[in-house]
Amino acid sequence: MTQKMESSGGIVHGNDKVIEVVNELVEFYGTASDKVVQILTGIQNRLNYLPDEALIEVARLTDITPGQISEISTFYPQFRHKPTGRHIIQFCAGTTCFLKGSREIKEAFRDYLKIEESKSCSPDNLFSIEDVECLGVCAIAPAVRIGNEIYGNLSTADVGRVVEGFLESIEKKPRPVNKSALDNITGEIRVGIGSCCVAKGSKEVLTEIVAYKESKNIPVLVKPVGCTGACGYTPIMDIVSNEGDRKRYVAVTPQDVESIMEENFGDKKNMVNTVDDARGIISKKLDDYLAKQTRITTDTGGILSPVSLNEYISKGGLEPFKRLVNEKNRSLIIDRLTLSGLKEKSSSKLVGEEIWSLKTDENGSHAIICYSEENDTGSFKDRMMLETFPFKIIEGMLIMGLAADIGRAIFHISDMYPLAKRRIKNAISQYIKAGYLGYNILDSGFSFEIIVIEGPGDFMCGERESEFAGMRVLMLSPETFCGVPSVFENGNSDGNNARKTPNTLIVGLTGRVDTPGVVEVAEGTSIGVIIDRFGGGTESKENIKAVHIGGLAGCFIPKELFDMPLDYDIFRNNSLFLGPGNIEMINEADSIVDLTLHFADFARRQSCGKCAICRAGTKRMYDIITKIREKNCAKEELAELELLCVHLKKGSLCGLGKNAPNAVVSALKYFKKEFEDGLLA
Incomplete structure (x- = not known):
């Protein structure tokens, strides 16, 4: 007997099964103490929680101490120490999902599955529920994940459909195989397969397209x-002829596919763009949406396959790296990066200057890190970048390694981003097979290796530091690495025939907005312009009150300041924080106090507790705002809250504590009346 039901809820695995799983994982990862996160994550992935017997066996077989196991498994909130149901429903606790009703969605799931308030498991042990910090699909909030499936744009009325649909989906169904030979191909049908696209049905659309194509032998x-x-327009379906003619369909459903295919490949063939509001198939709006952007880093999104290195190379990918690795002039590469004006997006520092700073330090080991463990409430663009541009990001890392004379790199990717991890690992594998990663690349004498560290899905893992595991590191975001190859396109490393690359920002637009998504705009574009051009208005047509920009490190901006340019230096000079650059729109009906409490709760739960001011200060901040929300706060406590923000920023050791008060400070500056309304008479 390998498993049994526990009376308190959840499936408990037998000791033999537990020991077998631990032995397999230790054999795979090894016994070193630095493998603790990987081994614990592996146990939970296999057993759904961390049984005591498993932790004892890990300590017995490896160099990992019981103290390490306890510290790691109790600090990171995604590790579970109690049995769960067979399938786990994860509720996103990010700001956008919170703003759009995630609490009501969770209660609806509880009611449907008959899960009692004091428990987290359904009576039949089929489902468990839990909160996670962020699923990274803010554009389709509110969202939940069941197993590997994400469901977005939910309402309480959708709960039964989602549960029953998931149970049907886990029954293996054969899918039609896309098997036509590539002879006499007349064009392409492109369907976006990112996390948001999949959650809105793009896989089902793709399945219907392949089935129709194979049944009609369409080349x-x-x-x-x-x-x-x-x-906001997904699922998107583009039909592109070899001559470049394109028809674009948006908000496509599986039921639309047959008529679209008939229109383009059947007796009703017609190569004129279709506009049919009744079917939700519109081309012009999306074309305008993309045309108004400054798409330099994201220019191939929706065009190239994210799983084919051959296609990336055929469209000019790796040409900059191949030219630079043969020229072997590192100083000129750095100069070109500096002259281009390319900046690290989280700090606004010139990338070229960051490399020079690293090169002047000759002590110890060095490494490059692509930090993408964002898990910052309301942030999701890193996930999109990793899923869509894996080959371009790796080329950027290769060029940076060449410039800084560094031969190793690390991807640090959130456990909440399974598709991003698969895409990056697949890209690394293809690079190695093609000879662009490994020892002595292209017989140039330059060697480079990349490893992937799967992060435990925690905000603290996104802290940007200059050292990692005793090494000096060049730590940059996926957005920055993705922008590096563009600097060297159509020119040499010394800048001949090359233009100065405009600095752009990739911005996530979410919240109370009609058309959420990720847009690339020129640095300095104002908040108001972004909302007007890409937001499509507010979803409920209510007046806009404010936006919140930048996750935990960010701030509230009232509508009176919407003409402020998105620029890290300008924000810093105004004591504001741009953070990861996501913009969350807030309506008049939304409570600034509630949102501020949400950020305070996030900071309180994420504090590691190392420094007393952060450990105690974030909790006290949360307690005071809770009293304000309950209209039970003394005037002196509101003054204490303002002073507490000052002490947190000055006394905390890391970025979490220093930035935890940012939302509170900006909320008190621009919306103090909402807080004063919560004071005792």
């Missing part, structure tokens, strides 16, 4: 592609 290539960033 067209059906190609899953990366994200355009236009999450």
Whole structure:
């Protein structure tokens, strides 16, 4: 007997099964103490929680101490120490989902599954529920994940459909195979397959397209592609002829596929763009949405396959790296990066200057890190970048390694981003097979290796530091690495025939907005312009009150300041924080106090507790705002809250504590009356 039901809820595995799983994982990862996160994550992935017997066996077989196991498994909130049901429903606790009703969605699931308030498991042990910090699909909030499936744009009325649909989906169904030979191909059918696209049904659309194509022997290539960033229009289906003629369909459902295919490949063939509001198939709006952007880093989104290195190379990918690795002039590469004006997006520092700073330090080991463990409430663009541009990001890392004379790199990717991890690992594998990663690349004498560390899905893992595991590191975001190859396109490393690359920002637009998504705009574009051009108005047509920009490190901006340019230096000079650059729109009906309490709760739960001011200060901040929300706060406590923000910023050791008060400070500055309304008479 390998498993049994526990009376308190959840499936308990037998000791033999537990020991077998631990032995397999230790054999795979090894016995070193630095493998603790990987081994614990592996146990939970196999057994759904961390049984005591498993932890004892890990300590017995490896160099990992019981103290390490306890510290790690109790600090990171995604580790479970109690049995769960067979399938786990994860509720996103990010700001956008919170703003759009995630609490009501969770209660609806509880009611439907008959889960008692004091428990987290259904009576039949089929489902468990839990909160996670962020699923990274803010554009389709509110969202939940069941197993590997994400469901977005939910309402309480959708709960039964989602549960029953998931149970049907886990029954293996054969899918039609996309098997046509590539001879006499007349064009491509492109369908976006990012996390948001999949959650809105793009896989089902793709299945219907392949089935129709195979049944009619249509000589067209059906190609899953990366994200355009236009999450509000998905699923998107492009039909592109070899001559470049294109028809674009948005908000496509599986039921639409047959008529679209008939229109383009059947007796009703017609190569004129269709506009049919009744079917939700519109081309012009999305074309305008993309045309108004400054798409330099994201220009191939929705065009290239994110799983084919050959296609990336055929469209000019790796040409900059191949030229630079043969020229072997590192100083000129750095100068070109500096002259281009390319900045690290989280700090606004010139990338070239960061490399020079690293090169002047000759002590110890060095490494490059692509930090993408964002898990910052309301942030999701890193996930989109990793899923859509894996080959371009790796080329950027290669060029940076060449410039800084560094031969190793690390991807640090959130456990909440399974598709991003698969895409990056697949890209690394293809690079190695093609000879662009490993020892002595292209016989140039330059060697480079990349490893992937799967992060435990925690905000603290996104802290940007200059050291990692005793090494000096060049730590940059996926957005920055993705922008590096563009600097060297159509020119040499010394800048001949090359233009100065405009600095752009990739911005996530979410909240109370009609068309959420990810847009790339020129640095300095104002908040108001972004909302007007890409937001499509507010979803409920209520007046806009404010936006919140930048996750935990960010701030509230009232509508009176919407003409402020999105620029890290300008924000810093105004004591404001741009953070990861996501913009969350807030309506008049939304409570600033409630949102501030949400950020305070996030900071309180994420504090590691190392410094007393952060450990105690974030809790006290949360307690005071709770009293304000309950209209039970003394005037002196509101003054204490303002002073507490000052002490937190000055006394905390890391970025979490220093930035935890940012939302509170800006809320008190621009919306103090909402807080004063919560004071005792």
